[in-house]
Each structure stands twice: as structure tokens, then as C-alpha cells.
Amino acid sequence: MDYALISLKLVTGFFGLWFMTKLLGKKEISQLTPFDFVSSLMLSELVGNTIYDREIHFVKLVYALVFWTALSLALEKAVQLMPRLSVPLSGRPDIIIHSGEIDVKAMKRNRLDMHQVSMLLREQGIFTVREVAFAVLEPNGSLSVMKNPSQEPPTRAELRVQEPAAGLPRILIEQGTLQREELREIGRSEEWLLSQLGEQGVECIKDVYFAEWSEEDGLHIQLNEATG
Secondary structure, eight states: OHHHHHHHHHHHHHHHHHHHHHHHOTHHHHSOOHHHHHHHHHHHHHHHHHHTOTTSOHHHHHHHHHHHHHHHHHHHHHHHHOGGGHHHHHOOOEEEEETTEEOHHHHHHTTOOHHHHHHHHHTTTOOOGGGEEEEEEOTTSOEEEEEOGGGSOOOHHHHTOOOOOOOOOEEEEETTEEOHHHHHHTTOOHHHHHHHHHHTTOOOGGGEEEEEEETTTEEEEEEOTTTO
8 A cells, every 4th residue: 555655646746746847837947046946946855755654645745736836826926016026036147247357246246266157158168258248147057148249250241141041950850750740841742852862862761860951951861870
């Protein structure tokens, strides 16, 4: 009976947390603000402490998940209605580099050192603060950077080069399987794809591990190892 109750609680906790994450939005995973971080810790403690406690029935687990979800939604609604609550709950962006100069007060205010800032800059391909016009520390701990204009590559408009057609690359074949929905999205047929493959010496879709199409570069393929 203990194993059955634990299993029931695990299933309830799993789907409850999944539903709550979907309901509250992706920021619960990818954009953790201070409040979101606390919320995640509370949820893990909430589910973990109730799963293996015999005295707590799974109905109480459901109640706790529903009640915590309601609190989170109520708080988000309160922030929407009273924007002044956003800063104390979620934090605010802070400029830590301006025109290549470090704002020491902002660094101390956010408890940062130059090793941390240098790492965040290197993650964006910047190896010296002299390239930075503005660097903004976001509430979730990421760093948004605007380079100095002199460090930015020229645009096609500035070079007076003809602009290619804009469009997202589409994966048409994945592990030998035709992605028919993607093919329909670009307004092409299977016969067209086969002819494109034939031009590259490929006769069968099953021989293709990966195929990507873009209006600018055409069809790029990678064959399966057995046929490559």
C-alpha cells in the first residue's frame, strides 16, 4: 500500500508541476527572477516532503499545488494591476558598463566582480570592456550587451548590398523521416524535394540523416553514416 500511495503522489506531483509550469509560463524554467527562484524551491520542498509522508494523503498534495498556483497567479495579477510591485518582487535591470567604463557602484550593488562580468561578456563573444557601449544586468542574472558602433560589423544596407529574402530555415528531413508539415509550410511538394536531393546525388529520403532548406542558401543535407 505504501508503494501504491507513493506512486500515486509521484504521478500527482509530476503532472501537477507540469501543469503549473505551463500555466505560469516558460519563465518558471528559463527566466528565473528572484521570486521565481523562491517559487521553484518552495515547489520542490512541497512535493518532496509530501510524497514520502504516510500521514499526508495525495488529496492534500493536490490542494497544496492548487493553492500555490492560485497564490502565484494572484501575485502576477497584482503586479499587472500595480506595476510598482514589479521592482521589489522581480528586481530591475541595472547598467554596469557605460561606454567602456565600469560602474563600480552598480557592481557593488549587485555583488559582482570582474571575473563574473568577464565570463558573461565572453559568452557573447566579447573579450574586452572597451568594445561595450552598454552592458545591462537583467533581473534573471543574464547580461544584455550593446557594442560600440565602431565594433559592429556593417549592415547590408550600409554596404548597399542586395538583401536576401527573409525566412526561417526549415528542417525537411530528420533521421530519414520526411517532415511533411514543414514541406507544406514552404509551399513545396515531395516531388520537388526528391528532385533537389537528386541534384546532390541522393535517391532515397531514408539515406538522409538531416536536410535543411533556406530561401537564401537552398538545401543542405547530411547523409546517414552508412551511406555517407
